[in-house]
Amino acid sequence: MVSKNQIKLITGLQQKKYRKQHKLFIAEGVKVVQELLNSNFELQELYTTQSVFQGVTTTKIIPVTDVELKKISMLTTPNTCIGVFKIPDEKQIPEKGLIIALDDVRDPGNLGTIIRLCDWFGIEHLICSEQSVDVYNPKVVQATMGSIARVNVVYTSLEEYITNTALPIFGTFMDGENVYTQQLPQEGIIVMGNEANGISEAIAQKVTHKIAIPRFGKLQETESLNVATAAAVILSEFRRNFSGM
């Protein structure tokens, strides 16, 4: 049974200001919820039409009907469960290894996909500029497919951060050097830019290594790759290079 106040709280969590106020976020669907339950995320409440969850304190489980779930879900075809989790404190970013930095990535699907990529390629820390989309946006959580449980995402002034780092800073530019023919290091910050405008002028000035993914199409009209697919190619190259393959 879901109360009116609970419906108000949960649907409110689709908005950033209420997530910030309550320090809570929502995750939908068995797969994502189960991955968060298996991680360090702390469950507040679990609304579910089924009772398939192991390791959850029963007082935190709130059985709901399909009709009730539809009222609190952001999906048109809701899954069987919605978990409300506490937003953890951000962990410090260590000055080592490969780190991805996003310069105002705005699309939830892109951020979610990039988090999934980080997880696959063993990138533990992701820095987001303050204008980037919120990682606890339900669409981002959904697109991570559970990888959000394994990647530390920190919001900060990107300009300040990269001004103070000693690590090399890589960024993708049309006139950058061919990423396939370079020796790529094991440590560094890889900056990925905004969907429409790419890497901003202020950040571009701090980039120490301009790289490019060669274009193989006949025509010159293809302007750019989607930011998540560009990140896929770049991360693949860094990892392949270092592993000597």
Next chain:
Amino acid sequence: MVSKNQIKLITGLQQKKYRKQHKLFIAEGVKVVQELLNSNFELQELYTTQSVFQGVTTTKIIPVTDVELKKISMLTTPNTCIGVFKIPDEKQIPEKGLIIALDDVRDPGNLGTIIRLCDWFGIEHLICSEQSVDVYNPKVVQATMGSIARVNVVYTSLEEYITNTALPIFGTFMDGENVYTQQLPQEGIIVMGNEANGISEAIAQKVTHKIAIPRFGKLQETESLNVATAAAVILSEFRRNFSGM
């Protein structure tokens, strides 16, 4: 001025059955519309709040107000124009070069992103199984960012197609061979699977080369990459390999 019948026609084109019936599709936004105008796609009508289009027969331009545009747009914040274009006949797929084949890719964003990737990496032909999302779905058209004008997309029985080809058939599997350490050919069909289920059993049996993108994350929980980012890595490897980089 937009008539009631025009509103009905254009909003109807968001659905596949009406696109099929009228042999028309819609594209929104100056960038995508302009790329289609510059290509072989034939314009039926152009609804626009501005008059920025060159090379368009004026009888095809229908000036609209912002309020009218909102009525025919599928976007919550409509752009300045909507083009209605004729769906061209499918072109034959030649038995040469690199070809991407999609085995029931259902998400419009994924198909759009893959078409953009094909354009970047110089893949001219894309085969979709009959259950794959329709390429003229407005969300697909949008996600291609105009690349739809440069990639030939054909719907066919994928099983039949790959049974009859002489080209090698590549597919991504968890237990496939490391894509980084292989000599990849200049010609072949690269099969990408459904978002939830991967490559179907019937198609998997016809794959002649099982490949894998190595996972670098510490944990084994990351199940898979998003299909578009996996396609990005695979295409990057094929092109890098062949260009000898």
